[in-house]
Amino acid sequence: MAENNHADTVTSGDSADHNSFVSEFHLAKMDCSSEERLVRMKLDGIQPEVALEFDLLQRSLQVFHQGNIDDITQRLESLNLGARLIETLEVEAADLSTAMASQAETDQKEASILKWLLVINGTMFFIELTVGWIAQSTGLIADSLDMFADAAVYGVALYAVGRAASLKLRAAHFAGWLQMILAVGVLSEVARRFMFGSEPASTLMMGFGLLALVANVACLVLISKSKDDGAHMKASYIFSANDVI
Structure with a gap:
């Protein structure tokens, strides 16, 4: 239930497009750098741009974005890596900028x-x-x-x-x-x-x-x-x- 509320927060209203968010995904079949590259390729070119942080050990992915969570989720699910959205939280714009700068x-x-x-x-x-x-x-x-x-x-x-x-x-x-x-x-x-x-x-x-x-x-x-x-x-x-x- 909490997961759906997070998704609703991201996708509802025009103002969401101007906010910054971080969404955590669990990818059950992502256990090596090959799957990581598949994810990067799948999310490449998505607009607005996103920043990615991987934890292969925990098979988790954090996506910093500006509200385009539906598109992100659909792309990840299409990889058949068992992608599941855990939560989406609103963050400061500075956090998104930091993730982009790290990239x-x-x-x-x-x-x-x-x-x-x-x-x-x-x-x-x-x-x-x-x-x-x-x-x-x-x-x-x-x-x-x-x-x-x-x-x-x-x-x-x-x-x-x-x-x-x-x-x-x-x-x-x-x-x-x-x-x-x-x-x-x-x-x-x-x-x-x-x-x-x-x-x-x-x-x-x-x-x-x-x-x-x-x-x-x-x-x-x-x-x-x-x-x-x-x-x-x-x-x-x-x-x-x-x-x-």
Whole structure:
């Protein structure tokens, strides 16, 4: 009964559209970041805008909004995650602003991390490609292309920060296809060298391979704390972890 009263408070009267509210939902089937991303995508683009706070351990979601609770509830229920509205409370406008600001702060943090990753991988791409060509090392050339792929991934992810969740997902898909294309290119180069031969310089290979490892570890440390902040960041983390391995 109390739940219905809360919903009535939000949806009745034109003045509700100008007030701020927080609604708590329980999503029985939301137990990992994949479901969280589904929720973010479903509520992406909703007007007026909302701010989301997740608690995966308790399977709960707090939605800060301006009275569009019916639209929010319908979208969540359509995910079939067992969404149930617990309560809706009116809050100060400052609370909504704080939630929005927190979301913006997260975007800014992601952007800062991705810029550093882009610089590190872009620089290592040029270094390894040059040294790999001089040392006749397919390994260094392959790793330079991998650095280029990662730089492209970080660039796309940087573009996706603060934008639609669906765009972030497409950025992750793009990253996967790019890795596959480069893998085919490197295998072709290995086949060419196998047929025609080469004389790689082992000292250069090992020295710059070690430098690449240091760069990859630095990237992994930078992004590890933000790996669960969306599909685009998860993809970036996976690439960094693969590079270290």
